[in-house]
Amino acid sequence: MDKKFLEEAKNSLLQERKRLEEELGNIAQKNKKIKDDYQAKYLEIGNKEEENAQEVTLYENRLSLERDLEKILKEVGEALEMIKQGNYGICKKCKQIIPEARLKALPQATLCLKCKKEKNN
Secondary structure (H helix, E strand, O other): OOHHHHHHHHHHHHHHHHHHHHHHHHHEEEOOOOOOOEEEOOOOOOOOHHHHHHHHHHHHHHHHHHHHHHHHHHHHHHHHHHHHHOOOOEOOOOOOEOOHHHHHHOOOOOOOHHHHHHHHO
16 A cells, blocks of 8 residues: 555544544543543433423434444544554455555445455344
8 A cells, every 4th residue: 555545544534533523522521531432411401391301312312423423433543553553454354455445435444345244244
C-alpha cells in the first residue's frame, strides 16, 4: 500500500473520529474512567405520564445510537492503530490484503468482505 493512500486513509479516519466524538457529545457524556466510553444523557421533560413516556423513549433511542457510535469509534481507533503498526489493509482474520476499494468506502474496515460475511452469519 502506498504512502499517499495510507495518508488519505489516516486523514479520513481522523476526521471520522472527530465527527463521531462530536455526535456522541451531543447525546452522551464521556466516561472519564474508561477511554472511548460514553453514557447516554437522560433528558427530563416533565412530570406528566406522557412526558415520562417520552423521556424513556428518547433515552432508549439515545442509548441505541450511543452503542452504535461507540462501536464505529472503536473500529476507527483499531484502524488508526493498524496504520501506526504498519498492518493497515490486512484482514485481521485471514491475513489477506483488503482491497483498496473497500478501504476507500469504509476506511475503518479491518476484515475483508469474505471474513465480514462469515462473522455476520
